[in-house]
Amino acid sequence: MPSISRDEVAHLARLARLAVTEAELDLFAGQLDQIVAAVAQVGQVADQDIPPTSHSVPLTNVFRADVVRPGLNQQQATAAAPAVEDGRFRVPRILGEEA
Amino acid sequence: MTELTRLTAADIAAKVAAKEVSAVEVTQAHLDRIAAVDHAVHAFLHVDTERALAAAKAVDDDVAAGRPAASPLAGVPLALKDVLTMQGAPTTCGSKILENWQPPYDATVTRRLLEAGVVILGKTNMDEFAMGSSTENSAYGPTRNPWDLDRIPGGSGGGSSAALAAFEAPLAIGTDTGGSIRQPGAVTGTVGVKPTYGTVSRFGLVAFSSSLDQAGPCARTVLDAALLHEVIAGHDPLDSTSIDAPVPPVVAAVREGATGDLKGVRVGVVTEFAGDGYETGVAAAFTAAVEQLRELGAEIIEVSCPSFDLALPAYYLIAPSEASSNLARFDAMRYGLRVGDDGTRSAEEVMSLTRAAGFGAEVKRRIMLGTYALSAGYYDAYYGSAQKVRTLIMRDFDAAFAKVDVLVSPTTPTTAFKIGERTADPMAMYRADLCTIPSNLAGNAALSVPCGLSDGLPVGLQIMSPALQDHRGYRVAAAYELARDAAQGGPLINRVPELEVVH
Structure with a gap:
């Protein structure tokens, strides 16, 4: 099993959209390495032919009748937004400078 | 502390219905208690004083008008874990990212409580997004264990467990993803139940791990937990993983257990949950509890569940x-x-x-x-x-429940540890959930009932039942609780030290 390097933590943080400080990189690299080493024990069943379980309840798709039912109105939906403009969610630009 | 805060939920409901006391008086007594001790315990993130009193008043109006009680818990105060949404109050999940967030809808559990006439006192502290075993991961500061204020009340639902042990509320709601109801129950000397996965709606429960999360009742007695269980459980079309089946008859099972007869009940002791890492006092209290079950007539059988050793890493x-x-x-x-x-x-x-x-x-x-x-x-x-490990654990449970009716183990390997003791060592913190995790992975029912003290700190007995057979665990727990109280000279919770009261 590979160990988790500082660079790898930085990569994971980018994937997870988490800004991390240099100090956090050091802390998390050590801790994640320790945790992954411990949980890697599950690898002992990797080669065995066992069906995976994603969920303890054997449910498949659950449907309901396709009828209109009450939902949130615009005011309720935007009431907790960090920024609202003209009744809509105002968000930062979504394209990079180079776009 | 007034007598009203010492009562069980069942007694409060009976007294309110009989007009011996008003729901408003009961609610005010608990609000006063919170004001007097929560500076030290910090169980609550939000106290909903005005609406709690208004809800209590509505119950009193029903009683005065001779209308039938909305439920067997009408007029009883409750502390709600801050991971369940309730309109008109913040839901923070113990996180700064949701500071002051006001949800636009009620969780199904919240709605059921309100419809049952249960009086919601406020929202309780928790590890951030329910990730933790000590409540130290709350962004709003830790909750303290009423048995020893320097120790953790368990987690993630430490606010709910501490509120019960501090007599700030007779009932609470927790959520259990890897043990977050049962382990806090164990270390505070209170009862905590993780119902079968899918039997209590997750609608409005802010998701941590959707295939494992399950809300459940917390109380100071097994009967109170069962009464609350029947209020919150049931099929909900708003939760696609909700099971469309009748709620297991848990209150009837408690009444049956209270006869004190467990003849014909086969109790399996899990081999793997003993030995290194289990405190001596925890092992001793557990062994004594198993002996008591034997004296009640249960047949004790040792059962090996070898895959449980891999439950923690899989989780x-x-x-x-x-x-x-x-x-x-x-x-x-x-x-x-x-x-x-x-x-x-x-x-x-x-x-x-x-x-x-x-x-x-x-x-x-x-x-x-x-x-x-x-x-x-x-x-x-x-x-x-x-x-794959999850499959093996379910197979181990299936094999075990072919031989026994319930499985038992210590709820957690140690008593409440000191605040700060494990915060720098994530793996040490994770081991608090060693015995509780298998039932989350398999989805079956499991509960923790107090089984004695070790060096003055509570120990929990975990009782695991097959899926949708929640009532089996309640029956055994109720019988055990009575025998324990008889053997130990009264309810264990009465031995919690007095807290310093601020007037």
Whole structure:
């Protein structure tokens, strides 16, 4: 099993959209390495032919009748937004400078 | 402390219905108690004084008008874990990212409580997004254990367990993903129940690990937990994983257990949950509890569940994997915290800065661990293997329940540890959930009932039942609770030290 390097933590943080400080990189690299080493024990069943379980309840798709039912109105939906403009969610630009 | 805060929920409901006391008086007594001791305990993040009193008044009006009680718990105060939404109050999940967030809808559990005439006193503290075993991961500061204020009340539902042990509420709601109801129950000398997965709606329960999360009742007695269980459980079309089946007859099972006869009940002791890592006092209290079950007529059988040794590692892959996906919704766009939106930064930069500022260390660790476990190249080795372990654990339970009616173990290997003792060592913290995790992975019912003290600190007995057979555990727990009280000279919770009261 590979160990988790500082660079790898930085990569994971980018994937997870988490800004991390240099100090956090050091802390998390050590801790994640320790945790992954411990949980890697599950690898002992990797080669065995066992069906995976994603969920303890054997449910498949659950449907309901396709009828209109009450939902949130615009005011309720935007009431907790960090920024609202003209009744809509105002968000930062979504394209990079180079776009 | 007034007598009213010492009463069980069942007694409060009976006295309110009989007009011996008003629901408003009961609610006020608990609000006064919170005002007097919560400075030291810090069980509550929000106290909903006015609406609690209004809800109590409505129950009193029903009683005065001769209308039938809305439920067997009408007029009883309750503390709600801050991971369940309730309109008109903040839902923070113990996180800065949701500070002051006002949800636009009620959780189904909340709605059922309100419709039952239960008086919601406020929202309780918890590890951030329910990730933790000590409540130290709350962004709003730790909750303290009423048995020893220097110790943790368990987690993630430490606010709910501490509120019960501090007599701030006779009932509470918790949520249990890896033990977050049962372990806090064990270390505070209170009863905590994780119902069968899918029997209590997750609608309005802010998701941590969707295939494991389950809300359940917390109380000071087994009967009170059962009464609350029947209020909150039941099929909900708003939760697609909700099971469309009758609620197990848990209150009837408590009444049956209270006859004190467990003849014909086969109790399995899990071989794997003993030995190294289990405190001597915990092992001793557990052994004594098993002896008491034998004296009540139960047949005791040792049962090996070899895959349980892999439950902890499998859990710490599955739960973080699901969490990394679930917590992606905290993106600073539609609700919650937003940081760094200065007109120059992109949405992605704002998102990263917000999540860095809004999430605590344990949440970040788990998001990154889950992201790692789900990465291309590692998926089969980690997440895939963990899912295979989950199958093996379900098979172990199936084999065990072919031989016995319930399984028992200590709820957690140690008594309440000191605040700060494990915060620097995540793996040591994770081991608090060693015995509780298998029932989350398999989805079956499990509860913790207090079984004695070790060096003055409570120990919990875990009783596990097959899926949808929740009543089996309640029956055994109720019989045991009576025998324990008789043998130990009264309810264990009465030995909690008096807290310093501020007037």
